[in-house]
Amino acid sequence: MQVLAFRPTKLLRLLAAWDDVDLLAALSQSNEGAFAEIYRRYGLLLLEQASRKAGSREAAEEIVQDIFTALWLRREHAASIQKLPEYLSTAVKFRVINLIKNRYTHEDYVAYCRATSIEADLRTENELATADLTGALYEGLAHLPDYTREIFQLSRFEHQTVPEIASRLKLTPKAVEYHITRALKLLRVSLKDFLLVLLLSGV
Secondary structure (H helix, E strand, O other), X not given: OOOOOOOHHHHHOOHHHOOHHHHHHHHOOOOHHHXXXXXXXXXXXXXXXXXXXXXXXXXXXXXXXHHHHHHHHOHHHHHHOOOHHHHHHHHHHHHHHHHHHHHOOHHHHHHHHHHHHXXXXXXXXXXXXXHHHHHHHHHHHHOOOHHHHHHHHHHHOOOOOHHHHHHHHOOOHHHHHHHHHHHHHHHHHHOHHHHHHHHXXXX
């Protein structure tokens, strides 16, 4: 188990007693024990949710496995997750939507999204919209080519100008602009389902 240098008193507590914030902070440092505790704490709940929405236990098991695999692969961003239960629940929703898209026609998919939005608690959706978007953005960034992701992060997160990035990476301004445009196009595709759900749910 890795040591949490920023919260040494936590070392005296069992993982089961840790709150989600500490577990996510530990996960971002590749703490396998924290990851196991998150799975123990939420795995069964997510499986039940996925089973209800997907209508298949086997599909639900694959969905939950994919979610936790993605959580581990992108663990360096785990500390940015604001509300873990809602974040994981939203991940289930998006993967079920993808399942529905592959299983049914476009008309059935839109009808499913509308039916889901009617059942949703809109107040909760509004509160979680920002956190969900952050998670969706990080997920999209994880799929970008390394060089394109680096340039996009310098531009949008560190607020560097095109000439500054070009000088730093020894590229032409035109090449920097190409990578930023490429990143925006790829992120637009990866966030498409997320934005569609927000639109249909009225958030």
